[in-house]
Amino acid sequence: MSDTAFAYEVRSLIHSYNGGIALDIPSLDIQSGAVCALTGPNGCGKTTLLSILALLLKPVSGSVRLQGIESAGSHDYHLRRKATLVHQKPVLFSATVRNNIEYGLKAVGIPAKEIRNRVDRILGKANLGEIAEKQARKLSGGEAQRVVLARGLVLETPIVLLDEPTNSLDAASRPLFYNLLREATARGTTIITATHDTGILAALNPRILRMDKGKIVHAPGSTGVPPNAA
Amino acid sequence: MSDLRQAFAEALRLIFSADSDFTAIVFASLQFSISSTILAAALGIPAGIALANARFPFKRFVEDVLNTLLAVPTVVVGLFVYTLIFSQGPLGRLHLLFTPTGVVLGQTLLIAPLVASLSCSAIAAVDPVVRQTALTLGAARFRAARTVAAEARAALLIVCLTAFGRVVGEIGISLLLGGNILGYTRTITTAISLQTSRGEFALGLALGLVLLFIAFGINLGMRLLRTKS
Numbered sequence: 001m002s003d004t005a006f007a008y009e010v011r012s013l014i015h016s017y018n019g020g021i022a023l024d025i026p027s028l029d030i031q032s033g034a035v036c037a038l039t040g041p042n043g044c045g046k047t048t049l050l051s052i053l054a055l056l057l058k059p060v061s062g063s064v065r066l067q068g069i070e071s072a073g074s075h076d077y078h079l080r081r082k083a084t085l086v087h088q089k090p091v092l093f094s095a096t097v098r099n100n101i102e103y104g105l106k107a108v109g110i111p112a113k114e115i116r117n118r119v120d121r122i123l124g125k126a127n128l129g130e131i132a133e134k135q136a137r138k139l140s141g142g143e144a145q146r147v148v149l150a151r152g153l154v155l156e157t158p159i160v161l162l163d164e165p166t167n168s169l170d171a172a173s174r175p176l177f178y179n180l181l182r183e184a185t186a187r188g189t190t191i192i193t194a195t196h197d198t199g200i201l202a203a204l205n206p207r208i209l210r211m212d213k214g215k216i217v218h219a220p221g222s223t224g225v226p227p228n229a230a
Numbered sequence: 231m232s233d234l235r236q237a238f239a240e241a242l243r244l245i246f247s248a249d250s251d252f253t254a255i256v257f258a259s260l261q262f263s264i265s266s267t268i269l270a271a272a273l274g275i276p277a278g279i280a281l282a283n284a285r286f287p288f289k290r291f292v293e294d295v296l297n298t299l300l301a302v303p304t305v306v307v308g309l310f311v312y313t314l315i316f317s318q319g320p321l322g323r324l325h326l327l328f329t330p331t332g333v334v335l336g337q338t339l340l341i342a343p344l345v346a347s348l349s350c351s352a353i354a355a356v357d358p359v360v361r362q363t364a365l366t367l368g369a370a371r372f373r374a375a376r377t378v379a380a381e382a383r384a385a386l387l388i389v390c391l392t393a394f395g396r397v398v399g400e401i402g403i404s405l406l407l408g409g410n411i412l413g414y415t416r417t418i419t420t421a422i423s424l425q426t427s428r429g430e431f432a433l434g435l436a437l438g439l440v441l442l443f444i445a446f447g448i449n450l451g452m453r454l455l456r457t458k459s
Contacts, residue, residue, distance in 0.1 A: 087359050
């Protein structure tokens with residue numbers, strides 16, 4: 001999907017909250033098309049790192065290059081459109097499921113016909129067809145989680161960032177979601193997920209980046225690029 | 231006691247017979263209040279949204295100034311606008327004094343800070359993940375702000391109702407800038423004041439009942455909106 005070697009090149013990244021260091025990453029490279037899993041205890045900095053990689057949070061210091069382009073900060077929405085973050089908390093807009101899934105496609109200016117096709121496709125794959133016209137705020141936790149995942153994946157951005165994506169998913173819905181992620185990796189999408197779900201690890205065989213107290217304490221040299229990637 | 235009973239009976243007669251003076255006064259009041267609420271919403275809601283989303287060094291100070299303006303008495307706002315629009319004032323050439331436009335201008339200035347301040351709070355109360363979600367889905371900052379505002383729409387409607395409630399019951403601006411001219415700038419509150427000073431309570435009571443009815447409607451509307459949101 002991308003012709004640059006690295007989805008991310010992170011250097012001397014420091015972030016702090018109220019004076020306490022939340023993130024301290026001297027160097028991190030993630031290859032384009034790689035699948036990485038951020039693991040570690042709660043509060044170790046996974047969500048902060050994902051927010052910085054999504055260009056939603058400006059680090060205190062350090063640099064983040066996204067597909068070879070240095071981020072100028074959180075105002076850089078053109079660069080931000082290369083990555084989509086699916087938050088841990090499934091927040092849906094007060095609209096129908098279909099409107100929620102269409103939101104990003106409209107925001108980036110995809111033609112109406114293409115929007116309809118893509119939305120119908122993802123509604124079918126995520127088993128959301130029957131609730132497409134339902135008000136999103138009235139969904140159960142599991143349904144809402146499926147919608148936010150579909151809403152993130154429908155954009156087909158080169159990079160997808162997921163924060164504990166399967167937390168609210170019931171066991172029956174998880175394989176469906178793993179398939180969606182496999183399809184994305186087959187397209188060459190770079191996926192970085194914070195997760196405790198062993199199912200994702202088994203399904204995607206990602207490069208594991210173990211974090212503790214804001215540092216990456218274990219990052220094996222594997223590229224994380226799955227063998228079936230395009 | 232019997233005088234009061236008579237006044238109430240006369241007040242009810244004025245209401246149900248749709249007395250021409252009575253309807254003219256109620257109509258003028260509603261016209262001014264609705265106009266100023268719409269104008270204040272057009273100015274104050276975007277300002278509140280911008281303030282909620284902005285990050286700048288003196289943001290707290292600006293919020294404090296806005297909150298201070300909420301406490302300014304209506305006569306002070308009226309006096310301020312009077313100095314602008316009276317014949318020798320900087321806007322004197324526009325002949326706005328003792329006109330409906332003058333009253334609406336003053337009322338708008340009274341409630342615009344209220345609308346801005348409450349809108350800012352309403353937007354700030356929206357889960358920050360909503361804005362982050364909009365941004366990460368590709369929205370530019372303006373679209374993201376619009377999305378957040380849409381999530382706060384019930385709260386923003388409550389802001390407008392609150393502003394309307396404040397303005398429909400004010401007297402200082404209407405009296406100073408309107409001049410209490412019957413059929414032109416006489417509002418419910420200025421009419422009540424005049425009738426009471428004359429010792430004629432019936433019309434004042436009838437108008438007071440209308441104000442109570444409006445206040446009840448506003449409260450009912452706000453409760454419904456809160457329940458819906």
